[in-house]
Amino acid sequence: MSTPELAALLALQDLDSQIDHEAHRREHLPERAELSEIQRDAGSKQGTRSELAAVLAEVAARQAQAERELKATEDRAAQVNQRLYGGSVTATRELMAMATDVEGLRKRASELEDKVLALMEEREPMDAELAKLDGELAELGLRQGAVSRRLEGAEAEVDATLALLEARRPEAVAAVTAQLLAIYDRLRARLGGVAVARLVGGRCDGCHLSLPAMELDRIRHQPPGTLEYCEQCGRVLVISGV
Numbered sequence: 209m210s211t212p213e214l215a216a217l218l219a220l221q222d223l224d225s226q227i228d229h230e231a232h233r234r235e236h237l238p239e240r241a242e243l244s245e246i247q248r249d250a251g252s253k254q255g256t257r258s259e260l261a262a263v264l265a266e267v268a269a270r271q272a273q274a275e276r277e278l279k280a281t282e283d284r285a286a287q288v289n290q291r292l293y294g295g296s297v298t299a300t301r302e303l304m305a306m307a308t309d310v311e312g313l314r315k316r317a318s319e320l321e322d323k324v325l326a327l328m329e330e331r332e333p334m335d336a337e338l339a340k341l342d343g344e345l346a347e348l349g350l351r352q353g354a355v356s357r358r359l360e361g362a363e364a365e366v367d368a369t370l371a372l373l374e375a376r377r378p379e380a381v382a383a384v385t386a387q388l389l390a391i392y393d394r395l396r397a398r399l400g401g402v403a404v405a406r407l408v409g410g411r412c413d414g415c416h417l418s419l420p421a422m423e424l425d426r427i428r429h430q431p432p433g434t435l436e437y438c439e440q441c442g443r444v445l446v447i448s449g450v
């Protein structure tokens with residue numbers, strides 16, 4: 209193994225690390241987290257809105273029913289009243305019964321009016337809450353659109369960087385011997401994408417552990433280009449400065 213061969217391997221690792229870094233960055237763009245937060249928020253508000261709308265519909269139905277009853281009662285009272293003063297009925301007892309009837313109907317109408325008013329009052333805060341939720345949901349919709357557009361822009365930027373890096377890869381791969389490439393691919397799959405580490409100041413920058421003094425001494429006395437592995441993480445160790 210010659211030193212340039214190890215240098216080529218290290219260059220490939222550096223390139224792949226950059227590609228992995230950009231891919232990771234693409235997955236973890238802050239806009240993506242922001243977007244899921246908006247979607248969660250909107251989902252929860254939508255749930256609250258549905259529940260509220262169901263309660264509101266039930267109250268509205270009760271109000272409509274009371275209004276129908278009120279109208280029927282008022283109509284009936286007007287009819288009886290018309291007959292009472294129409295002159296067609298002359299019997300005192302019948303007239304008195306009709307007067308009592310009108311009085312009863314008007315009392316009932318007054319009760320129904322109160323009921324309609326009470327139901328309207330019951331609806332008022334719910335209507336306001338619903339309008340507030342609709343406003344917030346519309347606002348979230350706008351924000352979602354804006355963040356989506358920002359996310360697309362950020363993704364396109366990372367994709368452009370990734371495309372440039374990927375374009376360099378075939379050449380970097382071609383510079384590495386088949387034997388080293390096989391080792392590289394195997395270690396990379398096993399060790400989270402980092403197969404080659406630098407030995408810097410007695411530490412492996414793959415696992416960040418210091419090598420034992422004896423091991424360091426042994427490595428330093430190997431001929432340049434010797435293939436060495438970190439005892440601790442198993443990565444190919446390249447002495448910094450190769």
Ligand SMILES: [Zn+2]
Nearest residue numbers: 412415438441
């Ligand atoms: Zn290590």
